[in-house]
Amino acid sequence: MEAPGVDRFEAFLVLAGAGRMGGAMLRAWLGRGYDPRKISVIEPRPSPEIIELAQATGFAMAAPSRPPEILVLAMKPQNLGEAAAALAPFAGPDTLVISILAGKTIANIAARFPHATAIVRAMPNLAAAVGRGMAVLAASVAATPCQRATAAALFAATGRVEWLAGEDLIDAVTAISGSGPAYVFCLTEALASAGAALGLPAGIAARLARATVEGAGELMFQCPESTSAELRENVTSRGGTTAAALEVLMAQDGLTPLIERAAKAAKQRAAALSG
Numbered sequence: 001m002e003a004p005g006v007d008r009f010e011a012f013l014v015l016a017g018a019g020r021m022g023g024a025m026l027r028a029w030l031g032r033g034y035d036p037r038k039i040s041v042i043e044p045r046p047s048p049e050i051i052e053l054a055q056a057t058g059f060a061m062a063a064p065s066r067p068p069e070i071l072v073l074a075m076k077p078q079n080l081g082e083a084a085a086a087l088a089p090f091a092g093p094d095t096l097v098i099s100i101l102a103g104k105t106i107a108n109i110a111a112r113f114p115h116a117t118a119i120v121r122a123m124p125n126l127a128a129a130v131g132r133g134m135a136v137l138a139a140s141v142a143a144t145p146c147q148r149a150t151a152a153a154l155f156a157a158t159g160r161v162e163w164l165a166g167e168d169l170i171d172a173v174t175a176i177s178g179s180g181p182a183y184v185f186c187l188t189e190a191l192a193s194a195g196a197a198l199g200l201p202a203g204i205a206a207r208l209a210r211a212t213v214e215g216a217g218e219l220m221f222q223c224p225e226s227t228s229a230e231l232r233e234n235v236t237s238r239g240g241t242t243a244a245a246l247e248v249l250m251a252q253d254g255l256t257p258l259i260e261r262a263a264k265a266a267k268q269r270a271a272a273l274s275g
């Protein structure tokens with residue numbers, strides 16, 4: 001494939017599925033200057049926001065009339081069969097197929113798109129919606145360096161990108177960065193609940209917890225040179241209040257084994273759903 005707009009975002013791209021993740025990626029690409037005339041969106045029941053975006057920017061909401069250079073699959077895994085049956089004829093030998101579907105292997109996608117050779121499997125996360133996503137990618141051997149660069153550029157528009165040498169670790173990725181935002185929301189709820197248990201009015205406790213998690217996340221974002229352990233040590237004075245809490249959180253039966261158990265459960269679930 002001839003360098004199809006790696007930096008210029010002008011390859012012909014079809015996005016199948018414009019829900020939460022597909023919609024977030026679409027907005028990120030348009031925000032980075034992707035030429036809307038080069039984008040077709042296939043979505044059976046587009047939201048009013050997507051219809052409005054199509055009217056405002058001019059991307060098409062129709063099946064392509066020729067094979068796209070990039071086909072992004074962003075429907076739910078259970079809709080893949082029906083979607084692939086309709087889309088397979090449009091995927092040609094030069095089409096890079098990118099799938100963000102949880103649990104669907106490269107071999108599974110390849111079998112459904114027999115004319116396409118290059119497949120990239122990606123595991124993004126919800127923070128893509130605010131440009132702070134973490135996407136992890138694995139490519140089929142047939143993907144060219146240029147196609148890999150194209151995939152990386154598409155996800156870089158939504159946040160950070162990491163590559164895996166193969167897809168064998170993607171279930172572990174799902175358990176950490178894929179499902180991870182929900183763990184942080186859960187931590188925020190736990191902090192609010194602890195505040196209420198200490199006598200704070202529920203509304204104040206919820207606001208304190210949320211602002212604290214937002215602020216700590218922003219601090220990490222703005223201090224890329226510091227590890228999270230260094231940031232923790234910087235706010236922990238010996239014998240102080242934070243140290244008292246961390247003694248509980250960092251005990252042998254504290255937060256680390258709990259999160260390890262949670263992540264293991266997510267990985268096992270990802271493996272069970274995979275195919």
Ligand SMILES: NC(=O)c1ccc[n+]([C@@H]2O[C@H](COP(=O)([O-])OP(=O)(O)OC[C@H]3O[C@@H](n4cnc5c(N)ncnc54)[C@H](OP(=O)(O)O)[C@@H]3O)[C@@H](O)[C@H]2O)c1
Pocket residue numbers: 016017018019020021022042043044045074075076077079082083100101102103123124125126178
């Ligand atoms: N959300 C996340 O945090 C996250 C993280 C990592 C990976 N993923 C993956 O991303 C994919 C999308 O997740 P999501 O949260 O964005 O789900 P979603 O909001 O339900 O979006 C999926 C969209 O695809 C549409 N769709 C259904 N059948 C289709 C077809 N045949 N052709 C084209 N579009 C079709 C759905 O329409 P209807 O609603 O009308 O069915 C819906 O609008 C999933 O495969 C998931 O595994 C999501």
